[in-house]
Amino acid sequence: MPASLEGRLVVALSSRALFDFEEENQVFEANDDRAYMQLQLQRLDQPARPGVAFSLARKLLAFNENASAPAVDVVILSRNDPVSGMRVFRSAQHYGLPIERGAFTRGQSPWRYLRPLGAQLFLSTNLADVRQALDAGVPAAQVYPDSARASEAHPNELRIAFDGDAVLFSDEAEVVFQREGLDAFQRHEISRATTPLPPGPFKPLLEALHRLQRSSDVGGLRIRTALVTARSAPAHERAIRTLMNWQIDIDEAIFLGGLPKGPFLREFEPDFFFDDQTGHVANAAPHVPSGHVAAGVRNPAS
Incomplete structure (x- = not known):
């Protein structure tokens, strides 16, 4: 065969x-x-x-x-x-x-x-x-080839960090933020807190990692995932409920409300971090392996 x-x-x-x-x-x-x-x-x-x-x-x-x-x-x-x-x-x-x-x-x-x-x-x-x-x-x-290399502190654990909007989720909410500002974004997300966000480009990868983690045939290795997002309460709820609706477990969720992501990622120590905003990637790259997801409203085709 x-x-x-x-x-x-x-x-x-x-x-x-x-x-x-x-x-x-x-x-x-x-x-x-x-x-x-x-x-x-x-x-x-x-x-x-x-x-x-x-x-x-x-x-x-x-x-x-x-x-x-x-x-x-x-x-x-x-x-x-x-x-x-x-x-x-x-x-x-x-x-x-x-x-x-x-x-x-x-x-x-x-x-x-x-x-x-x-x-x-x-x-x-x-x-x-x-x-x-x-x-x-x-x-x-x-x-980003000048990114820091991954920490060797977790040899038996694959760690991956994801941004939310335009990465795991669609850029629906980000479009509102870009056009109408933070207050409109918060109202939009609060009113739709129980409505799952449409999937973003990296949902298939998160699903594949979830299946791999749940496999009973992977020895002593495990996967640890983190959502690292600029969202803050009360817009956090829709993100969490969306993952629940997808029946995907995520290990850590970090809602930063606009704080720089780099120092938090340095503490999480991922093997890779994905974000759609070049500013966030540039802030993370001195600390962790990083990549730019050129998707969504922040990345119009040239």
Whole structure:
């Protein structure tokens, strides 16, 4: 029978999301792809340093270690050329990451391969690729390559933090806030406190993580999730009730009322944080691995 990824959580990462190729990327931007290819070939036996999404990938793959059947698949989708792809695979092997699948498209957008993979997450440093993935209905975020690397304090726990509006939820309430201000936003949410918010682009990922957590076949690993939002009481209730309506448990909910998110995320220590506002991502990136979800009213198509 042919191989199948059905039933697995499939996460697609670009080369620069998984590994630190920033030095090599400077060669690419200053010259051409042949100079970049030659440099990667010269460094074929030199493992790349871990990148922003490395901890996320490593912990996700660890769910397979004691399972009777693989529950997660991590795939490389990269604008790199196939020659440079050899270094990606060798680096993964060096760190003991069992990554078997990849597509290397030499400058072309690889997002189109997300659909046959059935991917539930795509992380890339390329904003255009992220936008195309989101338009295709795949949860996706632009990795900030200068983000802090994940803490090693929780080796047996995958920690992920999400913003709410325009990430887990639709941007319905955010549209009201942008057009009419905070008071109108609060009135809007209070009057609809028992009406679930429409789903946002990252609901499928949260659902997949919820299924993975509830699986009885994942050994001693667990997942801890957090909602980290600028909302405050009384607008908090609709967010909580929406998650209840979806029958999804979330471990922590942090309602900041506009306070900077970075210091709180530093304490939560996620393996990755997703937010639709570049300001919040920039505030978080010095503390935790961070990505920009280019969706919703805050991110109009250029």
